[in-house]
Amino acid sequence: MHLFASRGLDATTLQSVADVVGISKQAILHHFRSKEDLHEAVLSELVNHWQRTLPQLLLTAGATKNRFDAVIAELMAFFTADADRARLVIRELLDRPAQTRELLSRTVRPWLSSIAGYIRIGQERGVHRADLDADAYLIQVLLLAMIGTATCEVTGVLLGDETEGRQRFSKEFARIAHTALFTPRHLKPANSRPSNKESHES
């Protein structure tokens, strides 16, 4: 996974994988029919991890007071825990758009749809901004989390130290996502009546 994520599918040779693992190239081909087989195995392992983690993520976040910020924090944590996850997904997005689209439709779309519904409820209650496009918003939050963690090695230095950069990035990411989602508190009506009167700001 590390090699596929950091170098890409074509640049990763079976030999290089074998060297890292400490076995011969043919030992790999004994366990996996082909390089493509290995690649799919790595990919599905990532997807499985995602599928296992996400529900737990939403549950633990749901227990908290401000659910949303917790989800954002957990989302970032998932990718920052291993930047290769984000890198791998982005590479798939670039290298095999058609297959990845199909994969995401199966694995991620249901979650997005469900959260989007949650956001729309918030919109009707005036908690979430009325002019927000829930689906597009969620996709961008997800993409931003991924590209951010995938490239933190590069962008980190533009924000001082790399660890400091990561922190500033995470914080600003949470702020952007939060601000773009919620209506300012004083605009929210005391009772939870729908309110679309917040016109385009500034």
Add this chain to the structure above:
Amino acid sequence: MHLFASRGLDATTLQSVADVVGISKQAILHHFRSKEDLHEAVLSELVNHWQRTLPQLLLTAGATKNRFDAVIAELMAFFTADADRARLVIRELLDRPAQTRELLSRTVRPWLSSIAGYIRIGQERGVHRADLDADAYLIQVLLLAMIGTATCEVTGVLLGDETEGRQRFSKEFARIAHTALFTPRHLKPANSRPSNKESHES
């Protein structure tokens, strides 16, 4: 550029380039010493284009009433005009982090710094949100614009038609960037006195 962007450096063979261009592989090696040479040429062409376009972009945007939205729109236009630009940059970010960091430091950082200064002035005037991290914000806006256009082929379908998806994406992108930057109008003091009293919303 198209091949490098869509397939990556290693997956792009000199032969495939030659086939597309309609000449022999050796004809390419006649004009470029090596594959790496060709790659650098493609890359520097993109950088030059960026350097040529950006000042003009900021100028035309500056003439407009709401300067910021115009810049955002132009930024998206730059990448949507040719999605390969975004793809190529992202690939460089992943494939060669060290060199790309150095490249971006030279070519993009000055612009970011200058715009960040502009944002900070806005913060002092209370126009821009006080809790915003100008540098981190700008980087994320840039990254989001790139990853969005680079993957529109994939994400587009999640938002209906691909062209419709692109539109919704662009619109939501502009909204997010706008909302995360500006303070709500009614919070902005009538005279342009510094005001940091806007606490964390919600």
Add this chain to the structure above:
DNA sequence: GCTCACACTTACCAATTGGTAAGTAAAGCC
């Protein structure tokens, strides 16, 4: 002790890779 499945290695292979060397045809300059 025999068998057999399994994990792995050695030996090998055709295809493709980026790259070199040498030749060639045409266009411009004198």
Add this chain to the structure above:
DNA sequence: GGCTTTACTTACCAATTGGTAAGTGTGAGC
């Protein structure tokens, strides 16, 4: 018309690629 430069082609090459075929050793089950 000769001469040189430019743009390219043909012929070739060593290295590496993913992958196959045929062994080898070892531990478990009987």
